[in-house]
Every structure is written in C-alpha cells, then in structure tokens.
Amino acid sequence: MRAADDIATRRDLDLEWVRQAIGQARYIPQVARFIQPPPVGTPKNWRVYRSRFIDPVRISAGVKFWQDNRDTLARAEAETGVPAEIIVGIIGVETIYGQQMGTFRVIDALTTLAFDFPASHPRAAARSEFFKAELEQYLSLTHRTSIDPLALRGSFAGAMGMPQFMPSSWIKYAIDFDGDGKVDLFSSPADVIGSVASYFKAFNWQPGMPTHYPVGFDATRLDMNALLAPDILPTFSVASFGAKGAVLEGAALQHSGPLALVELQNGDEPPSYVAGTENFYAITRYNWSSYYALAVIELGKAVSAEMNR
Structure with missing residues (x-):
C-alpha cells in the first residue's frame, strides 16, 4: 500500500479512501495483452x-x-x-x-498498467510510470468530484x-x-x-488553416530520406519542400507555415502521401x-x- 500512501500524500487525499480504492482494483490479463x-x-x-x-x-x-x-x-x-x-x-x-x-473498470485498467505493465514491452518502464501518473490523476479527479472510483468504465488503457x-x-x-x-x-x-x-x-x-494538401514528387530532384526524416513534425517551408522534390499545387503554394511529408503505408502496395500542416500535427497530439x-x-x-x- 506504499503507492496508495504516496498518492494520498502528494494529492492531499484521504488516506483510507485511496487505500480502499486501490485495494479493490483487480489485475486484468486482457488489459496487459491489449497494451502490447x-x-x-x-x-x-x-x-x-x-x-x-x-x-x-x-x-x-x-x-x-x-x-x-x-x-x-x-x-x-x-x-x-x-x-x-x-x-x-x-x-x-x-x-x-x-x-x-469501453467496458473495463477504469481503476482496474490503470492499476494493471501502473503496477503490472508487461515487462516484455519495449518501453515498459516509461509506460508504467505514465500509467502510475494517470492513476494518480484519476484518483484525484474522482475524489474531487465525489465520483465512485470503482464505477467508471472505459478503454483497456483507462480512457x-x-x-x-x-x-x-x-x-x-x-x-x-x-x-x-x-x-x-x-x-x-x-x-x-x-x-x-x-x-x-x-x-x-x-483557425482557417487546412489540415493537409495533396502532394506529388519530381523524381529528378527527389530527396525522400530528407523529406521523411522529421516524420510528421511540420518542418519545411513551401520553398524547401519543393527544393527536395515535393510538388505542391494551387492553394498549397500559398501556405505560409511549415509542412511535413506524411507517409501512409498500404501493405504491399505503394504508400500514400500528403503534405501535413500544423493542424494535421495538432490532431496527432490526440493520438x-x-x-x-x-x-x-x-x-x-x-x-x-x-x-x-
């Protein structure tokens, strides 16, 4: 119960309330499988x-x-x-x-991933700490709003x-x-x-900015490695995008902010590409x-x- 005591102390929560909430949580093997x-x-x-x-x-x-x-x-x-x-x-x-x-009790999902995160996961330590922090936030939220922490249900990750x-x-x-x-x-x-x-x-x-534009390529000056290096983080001006072989048309040529080349693989078929703006990147902050x-x-x-x- 050291974890419960630590959470209660850091968040100024009732110690017995936190102990009872965590004590009634259950390990869910399915959650551990889904997170892999x-x-x-x-x-x-x-x-x-x-x-x-x-x-x-x-x-x-x-x-x-x-x-x-x-x-x-x-x-x-x-x-x-x-x-x-x-x-x-x-x-x-x-x-x-x-x-x-979602059908999982949030308290079960979060405690499973906080204290029994699969060790085989490549980022096990960091992810375990993430879910410990989310568990702490969850207990603080439910305590502050007088919600039963055992009542809420959500995704296998506690969303x-x-x-x-x-x-x-x-x-x-x-x-x-x-x-x-x-x-x-x-x-x-x-x-x-x-x-x-x-x-x-x-x-x-x-506001008012498109999320992405169509993009083509000029094979004579295409530097695909350089275009893909920043991944989805908008990095290139329209001019530098074009200099590396990305071809834009119409409204995209007037875009004033940075762009990213976004690659979407299609299995065995050729990938799809779009020129992502800062608003495309904003959506990726959600997932x-x-x-x-x-x-x-x-x-x-x-x-x-x-x-x-």
Whole structure:
C-alpha cells in the first residue's frame, strides 16, 4: 500500500479512501495483452485502417450527432476556431458517438498498467510510470468530484467517455460547456464537444488553416530520406519542400507555415502521401498516429458531405 500512501500524500487525499480504492482494483490479463505493440514486421495499411472508420454505420451516426448538436458544434467552432468536422470526426473515430465507450473498470485498467505493465514491452518502464501518473490523476479527479472510483468504465488503457480522455486530459482540457456546473464526458454531448475543441485549442489549432494538401514528387530532384526524416513534425517551408522534390499545387503554394511529408503505408502496395500542416500535427497530439489523424479528417468530411446531400 506504499503507492496508495504516496498518492494520498502528494494529492492531499484521504488516506483510507485511496487505500480502499486501490485495494479493490483487480489485475486484468486482457488489459496487459491489449497494451502490447503489434508483432515486429506487421505491415501497416492505410486503406484497411481507413475502412474501419469511414463506413456507413459511423457516417450515419455522425449525421445524427451533428443534427442533434448543430448549435453546440457551431458555438464551439466560433469560440475556438476548431471546425465542427474535426470535432465530429474525433468523437466518431473514438466511440461512434458514445456507442462504444469501453467496458473495463477504469481503476482496474490503470492499476494493471501502473503496477503490472508487461515487462516484455519495449518501453515498459516509461509506460508504467505514465500509467502510475494517470492513476494518480484519476484518483484525484474522482475524489474531487465525489465520483465512485470503482464505477467508471472505459478503454483497456483507462480512457473515458465519448472523447476517450485519459484522466490527465480530463483534468487539463475538459470543460463544462453546457453550463450545468459539472463536466460530464459520458452523457453530455455539449461538454464532449467543448472539451474536444478545448483540447485542440490548447495544442495550437490554427483557425482557417487546412489540415493537409495533396502532394506529388519530381523524381529528378527527389530527396525522400530528407523529406521523411522529421516524420510528421511540420518542418519545411513551401520553398524547401519543393527544393527536395515535393510538388505542391494551387492553394498549397500559398501556405505560409511549415509542412511535413506524411507517409501512409498500404501493405504491399505503394504508400500514400500528403503534405501535413500544423493542424494535421495538432490532431496527432490526440493520438500519435498519422493514420488516426487522416481517419478523423476523412470521417468528418464524409459526415459533412452526407449532411449536405
């Protein structure tokens, strides 16, 4: 119980309350299995990944969510500059608008990963510390809001609610957007919408900036290694991007900020590429994956297109 005592002391929480909460947590073998990375050599495939999220069920649910929350989405966009498309895309990819918010007790998931993180994982030590910090944040959050820490359910990693916020993200970025005096990411669409927008505003969303542009290549001067070296971090000006063989057209040529060459593998087929902006990078702060970011963008666009048919 040393960990419980440390958390209680650091967070000024009731010692017996913390001990009881952690003492009633259970190790979940399934959680430990799910947290493992895919086997080395498993090919990534953007088209397969995309098909998991851009589908009729999610698009239809997205249309209903947008119609039901049109005014709130418009208010969030007006106040933060984060487009309704992006907010709708996030919530759809994460939980199909609340249909799949996770079935694991959050306390079980977090304690499993904090104290029994699989030693075979390549980043076991760092990840274990991350989940210890999230457990501490979770206990602080539930104690402060008088929520039963054994009651909430979420993902195998302890993410919660419609937007799947980790406890630290809930504390830092979640807001009361419906004005009822509390933050509810499980059953208040307004709080969810406002909190997703708040998250992106905190990660420097640039209002009015596209997320990405089409990109081609000039084989005579292509330096693919240099273009891919920064990964998804926007690094190149339009001029330096072009000097290394990336070809932009139209509005992209007038882009004033940095760009990144984003590569999306397609299994045995040739990769897909886009020129990512700072807003594309902002989406990857929600989930550190270019595949995830583009799925969010394309789901939001698909829902918007269906809305306007």
